[in-house]
Amino acid sequence: MCGRAACSLNPETLCDACGYKDANGKLRRTSWTKSDVEYKPSYNIGPKDALPCVVPGSQFGETHERVLCAMMWSVIPPWHEGDYKKSSIATHNARLENLRNSKLYAPLLHKGQRCIVICEGYYEWKAGNTKKDSKQPYYIYAAQEKGVRADDPATWKDEWSEDGWKGFKVLKMAGIFNKYKTGEGKTIYSCSIVTTESNNVISWMHNRVPVFLNTEEASQIWLKKELSVTQTIELLSNTTLAVGDLSWHTVSTLVNNVHNKDDACRKETKNIEGKKNNPNTFMASWLKKGSAESAKRKSTNTDDDHSGKGENGDKTLSKVPRRN
Numbered sequence: 603m604c605g606r607a608a609c610s611l612n613p614e615t616l617c618d619a620c621g622y623k624d625a626n627g628k629l630r631r632t633s634w635t636k637s638d639v640e641y642k643p644s645y646n647i648g649p650k651d652a653l654p655c656v657v658p659g660s661q662f663g664e665t666h667e668r669v670l671c672a673m674m675w676s677v678i679p680p681w682h683e684g685d686y687k688k689s690s691i692a693t694h695n696a697r698l699e700n701l702r703n704s705k706l707y708a709p710l711l712h713k714g715q716r717c718i719v720i721c722e723g724y725y726e727w728k729a730g731n732t733k734k735d736s737k738q739p740y741y742i743y744a745a746q747e748k749g750v751r752a753d754d755p756a757t758w759k760d761e762w763s764e765d766g767w768k769g770f771k772v773l774k775m776a777g778i779f780n781k782y783k784t785g786e787g788k789t790i791y792s793c794s795i796v797t798t799e800s801n802n803v804i805s806w807m808h809n810r811v812p813v814f815l816n817t818e819e820a821s822q823i824w825l826k827k828e829l830s831v832t833q834t835i836e837l838l839s840n841t842t843l844a845v846g847d848l849s850w851h852t853v854s855t856l857v858n859n860v861h862n863k864d865d866a867c868r869k870e871t872k873n874i875e876g877k878k879n880n881p882n883t884f885m886a887s888w889l890k891k892g893s894a895e896s897a898k899r900k901s902t903n904t905d906d907d908h909s910g911k912g913e914n915g916d917k918t919l920s921k922v923p924r925r926n
Contacts, residue, residue, distance in 0.1 A: 604695060604775075604795055604812050606725040606857060607647045607675075608741070608868050609654060610755070611770070616670060618762045619772050620656050620720060623818065624667050629766055634670045635662045638788040641672035645867045647721070648860035649676045649694035650687050655777060655793050656718040658825045668825065673717070674792040678782040679706055686782055686790055696778055696794040698813060698838050702831055707794070710778050711834050714827030718815060719777035719795050722770065723752060723868065725857050728807045739857050740807060741868045742850040744771040752849065753869045776813040776824055776838055796838060803843050807850075813838045816847055 611619060613634060620632040641652045653675045659666040677693040678686045693706065701707050723743030730736060743752045750770065751757045761768040776796040783789060800811045815821045823829070823837055851870040856862045 604724045604726070604797065604810075605649065606860070607653065607721040608645045608723050608725070609647060609721040610643045610645055610865070611722065611772070612643060613641060613670075615760055615769070616654055616720065618760070618767050619769060620668075620670060621762070621766050622668055622821070629764070630667070631762070632656060632668050632670050633666060635659075635664055637672045637791055639672040639674050639791060644863050645865050646857055646860060646863050647675065649692070651675055653793065654720045655779065655791075656720060656774075656821075656825075657779065658714070658827060660827065661715070671717075671791055673779055674790060676792055677706065677710075677778065677780045677794045678790060678792045680780065680782070682782070686784060686792075693794050695797045695810075698796055698798040698835065701796070701835055707778050708831055710780055711831045714829070715779050715781075716824055716829075716834070717777040717779045717793055718821055718824065719775040719793055721773050721775070723773065724812070725853070726808050736855070739853050739855060740850045741853045741870075742804070742848055744773050745846055745849045746771055753851070773812075774815045774821060776815055776841075798838065801843055803845055804848065811843060813841055814843060814847065815841065
């Protein structure tokens with residue numbers, strides 16, 4: 603976690619969706635800063651693709667408090683040589699518990715190179731009941747207003763008012779970024795998403811989760827350059843995921859292939875897994891089967907040995923929580 607995301611909003615709309623209040627309490631749209639990385643709206647973004655990130659304007663010599671910057675998703679280590687896209691180290695995620703002693707991330711945090719990674723949602727795969735079962739992909743996103751469907755932009759509002767953005771609620775995740783100069787003179791900004799252990803909200807699906815910045819106050823503190831590494835870790839450690847913060851639905855295995863960029867990747871599919879693992883359905887089936895077998899034994903009066911491995915055998919079925 604997290605290894606795949608979706609962000610289909612165009613660059614102009616993202617400026618509104620990432621609006622903020624400045625130091626004087628005035629509502630501001632976030633503007634883009636120049637980058638040699640190009641943001642392309644996509645329904646299936648993988649490591650080494652581009653993600654939009656909010657960063658302090660001071661990091662780029664800008665007068666605005668915050669700016670948007672397109673960054674490659676996977677921090678390029680400062681010691682890397684050659685093609686920056688061919689780094690063999692997996693750096694799209696940064697474990698919160700390892701930041702303090704990380705040779706890669708600790709120096710970046712000392713420099714205040716923190717960002718907010720933006721996306722509409724991300725994908726996660728839930729393991730099956732056995733090793734032979736295929737994994738079920740889910741699309742996870744911020745809880746929306748009633749009637750807003752994460753897989754149907756026709757239900758979204760693109761509205762900016764005196765109170766700020768009224769459109770689709772994007773996810774804001776704590777990130778760390780680096781600035782890398784190529785041999786050709788290009789400046790490549792790259793980012794990692796900070797992850798932590800899942801709590802009971804989503805641990806049934808996966809044991810890791812991004813660190814979400816769910817409030818404006820959390821975003822303001824995270825982007826402050828003067829935070830020490832210790833303060834950074836304390837801040838993120840106290841950022842908790844609450845019931846009602848996220849929603850999710852199952853999607854097709856189209857998303858398994860990062861080359862599939864179609865909007866079908868995030869379309870909701872019938873939750874076959876959820877039905878299969880519904881304990882009430884399983885219990886009713888088991889009782890019905892048991893009654894039938896009992897009646898059969900009585901009618902035939904035989905001494906057949908029943909091993910107990912019938913249609914459902916000795917499989918263990920786990921409950922999948924209902925979708926928010």
